[in-house]
Amino acid sequence: MRTLSLTLDAQLKPQFLRIARAIRSAIHTGQLKAKEPLPSARQLAGQLQVNRHTIMAAYQELVAQGWLESVERKGYRVVDHFPIESSRHAQAPVAVSRAKFQWQLAPQPAIAKTGKAAHEYQYNFAGGHPDIAAFPFHEFKPFMSDCLSRPDPKTLSYGNNSGNSQFIEQIMTYLRRVRSITNKDIISVNGSQEALYIISRVLLQPGAKVAVESLGYRPAWNAFETAGAELVAIKQHAGGIDMDHLTELISSRSISLIYLTPLHQYPTTVTLPVHERNRIYRLAAAHNVAIVEDDYDHEFHYSSQPLAPLAADDPLGLVIYLSTFSKIMFPGCRIGFIAVDASLAPALINYRSVMNHKPNVLMQEAIGRWMQEGAFERHLRRTTKLYQQRRDHLVSELQQYQQGGLDIDFSIPAGGMAIWLDVKRDASELEQYSQSQDVYLLAEAHFHLKPENNRNRHVRLGFAGMKPAQITEGLARVFSFFNR
Ligand SMILES: Cc1ncc(COP(=O)(O)O)c(C=O)c1O
Structure with a gap:
């Protein structure tokens, strides 16, 4: 059962108008949204302890005013476009003219603000992302x-x-x-x-x-x-x-x-x-x-x-x-x-x-x-094999780029979900370029406690979250940086 809390003005009579006014006010404040269904007359009558006919009268009054519409076999709902109120109906809640409340915040942790989330990129080399689809x-x-x-x-x-x-x-x-x-x-x-x-x-x-x-x-x-x-x-x-x-x-x-x-x-x-x-x-x-x-x-x-x-x-x-x-x-x-x-x-x-x-x-x-x-361990065996294949695929792709003359370096990791790749140039530039190609990766600079130690020559390439074909295409986009 759909509950609707209404603030009723006890002074206002008759009762159906009191209820209609309260519903209109709920629409004004955003408590009820455009197209939102109202409780059935029987339900609201039960909640407010009034006769069902009183609710029907309130709903019909609001239909006449253009705030509600009746939908066949579904009951009443708020209209999509609200009516411009005539002076007769204008009873919007009193506007509060003061500026909004000012919070006094305790010191905040310096959490890095990122733009788009990693998973919103077409190719996501985020370091520790598992393949959720797997x-x-x-x-x-x-x-x-x-x-x-x-x-x-x-x-x-x-x-x-x-x-x-x-x-x-x-x-x-x-x-x-x-x-x-x-x-x-x-x-x-x-x-x-x-x-x-x-x-x-x-x-x-x-x-x-x-x-x-x-x-x-x-x-x-x-x-x-x-x-x-x-x-x-x-x-x-x-x-x-x-x-x-x-x-x-x-x-x-x-x-x-x-x-x-x-x-x-x-x-x-x-x-x-x-x-x-x-x-x-x-x-x-x-x-x-x-x-x-x-x-x-x-x-x-x-x-x-x-x-x-x-x-x-x-x-x-x-x-x-x-x-x-x-x-x-x-x-x-x-x-x-x-x-x-x-x-x-x-x-x-x-x-x-x-x-x-x-x-x-x-x-x-x-x-x-x-x-x-035992299903947990079966899943682990399957994913370990899958991620090993993806590591091997990324390694072989990187080796091919090396053989083609690209000056990059890396060690094959014994485990994990990423490769730490030495790109031998400004990794932040490569990160920025990659993001412009719809590829997410992070440069060394993000991981340093002390910026003065940052040589910023590495990027972290996560391999677990993408299929081999995506890894290949993502890398091609990243390394197109070197052919500009
Ligand atoms: C070093 C490290 N610790 C822990 C986590 C996992 O954190 P959580 O369990 O809060 O998701 C991650 C995930 O990226 C990580 O890289």
């Missing part, structure tokens, strides 16, 4: 539908704020079996971004220092900065982290947290070697510094088994491990999880309870069932 919606549907067919009131209610228990159980089993992570509590989150925000709020006081990769993931930096933290850039080399620099930072700058993307470094895709992982862990342990390990696309590793996360060998419990379903499913699913030592979990859950209690229970429940049945 997600098996038809396979996932029965699991979602099952949750709706057999709803469990206990699960659907408040409480249990770490997340849906079936989802958590499946994640624990999966992490133990596939990523060698044991001895961690699991907290489900609305994607990694929520995790980063909660962690920042719980662990960082204003002025705290967070060491981050100097080329890195700006949304994480935004979360740390929103908590008042100061970011300190860790130097990188072509194959990982500059350990001497990190050692010096940790020894001299009272760092509270290190944020890393060790498996496929964002944005360069380099895998942090084992000896550097071990040194970082020992360093963090010696100086009592926590590590946030953002493992955002773990499954998509092609050349070998992916290295086990730092969190898999964490006897002190100092690694906070983040993972997301944004790449496995699609970013709009807003599901991820934190795997964390039991000593920190209650504080994180408490903070999240203040924000929004817990993430969407239905989606977690459906994913839990999907994982339990």
Whole structure:
């Protein structure tokens, strides 16, 4: 039943005119839009506790005035073009002549404003976009539908704020079996971004220092900065982290947290070697510094088994491990999880309870069932193969351009969803040109914490989201830059 809230003027008589005036006023204020259907006379009569004939009289009055029309077998609706009111009917609400309310905003995070969204370009080389069309919606549907067919009131209610228990159980089993992570509590989150925000709020006081990769993931930096933290850039080399620099930072700058993307470094895709992982862990342990390990696309590793996360060998419990379903499913699913030592979990859950209690229970429940049945891992095997083919296609296309004399350079990434391509000239110019050709890609400049370090010679080319033919055509458009 369609409900319509009307403000009635008790002084105005007769009653049908009072109701007609209130409906007209609802049209004036935009509460009722052009062509919008009105409740049936019986429904509105029930809501307003009046006789149905009174409503009919009000509707007919408004038809006569030109505000409503009667549509055969459908009832009454607002007209498409409103009448110009004669002085007899002009009773528009009193115009408020003051300027609009002025908000006093707290300091705002400096989120980069982009023009068109990546997916609005015909060719989208955005670094971490999965192929949403390749997600098996038809396979996932029965699991979602099952949750709706057999709803469990206990699960659907408040409480249990770490997340849906079936989802958590499946994640624990999966992490133990596939990523060698044991001895961690699991907290489900609305994607990694929520995790980063909660962690920042719980662990960082204003002025705290967070060491981050100097080329890195700006949304994480935004979360740390929103908590008042100061970011300190860790130097990188072509194959990982500059350990001497990190050692010096940790020894001299009272760092509270290190944020890393060790498996496929964002944005360069380099895998942090084992000896550097071990040194970082020992360093963090010696100086009592926590590590946030953002493992955002773990499954998509092609050349070998992916290295086990730092969190898999964490006897002190100092690694906070983040993972997301944004790449496995699609970013709009807003599901991820934190795997964390039991000593920190209650504080994180408490903070999240203040924000929004817990993430969407239905989606977690459906994913839990999907994982339990094995369909999740089948999907992972299929997509890993698909993305490997796309990586190989992009690599072979780039090699052909090299053989044709184009001066570009890259390493073949062992995994991930992008290639970090050295274009040996101003990458921002190439980005701008590509966008003019309806191709989305991002230049190195977007990923630098310190603009002064920006040589701006690279672009990040995501390959997962496009079919091979699109990759070929998109690249042709990008590289037409060099033939101008
Ligand atoms: C480094 C990194 N972390 C995390 C994410 C995923 O974030 P979310 O789970 O909030 O969608 C991405 C996605 O692009 C990413 O690149």
